[in-house]
Amino acid sequence: MNKVITNNIFLPKKIETLEKAHKYCIPGAIFTTLMGVLSFLHSIIYLPELLFLGFLDLVLWGVLGIGIYKNSRIAVINGFIMYILGGAYFRITPMWQSNLLATFYVITMLFAIRGAFAYQKILKEKNKGN
Template identity: 40%
Template sequence: MALPKNIEWIWPSIVDTTTAQKASKQGLWASAWCAGATIVFVVLAQFGSQMFNFDSSALLDAFLFIIIGWGIYKMNRIAAVAGLALYIIERLYMWSASGPKNPAIAIFITLMFINSIRGIFAYHKIKKAQI
């Protein structure tokens, strides 16, 4: 069942390699968001802001999300699964430390990583069937 076009990003239809690649790119954008937001919060923390207790060690997380994003761009299954796993682990850690904050964004980004996994695995399955 296809969703209306304006909300298909929630659970995109994957029928060929093109739609699989399109769905997988959601993980790339989720990784970019996670890396970018982390870098912004680290920079703010360096200037004295204590919004989320970020310090320079959080740059490792940003670096990991950049690497994961690159892997997703290259249609790597391990990178897609690692992106979801790292995001969930970090989200659980942050919520245990400071309580749940903005679960809507967490759900949104989690869906993006899930769609990336769906897209990448479907892409490889379709490519293998074409051989």
């Protein structure tokens, strides 16, 4: 009766290889880079006089995307926190934000967090064994 279902979207199977862990991080890197592009486009449309800030956003999100692609725990946590803070800002201001995109991003980043932490754990165990 208390059997845990281990093969679903919220509790997937344990990540056991570096390749699988990296595959979990790739969508997070793509979505993070997409957030930089969307932020840049937002600056072009709504704040053309502050275009340099949009470019700075693009660079920052791009660097986080590269960090996530390289399985960095710091980058994935920072990307998630930045998105949550940005989402809170959009919620308190009268700007439009898609709830569907937010849901996809949060789920993708949770998987990326899981993948990055699993990657580092597997790498540590591998190096410990050598």
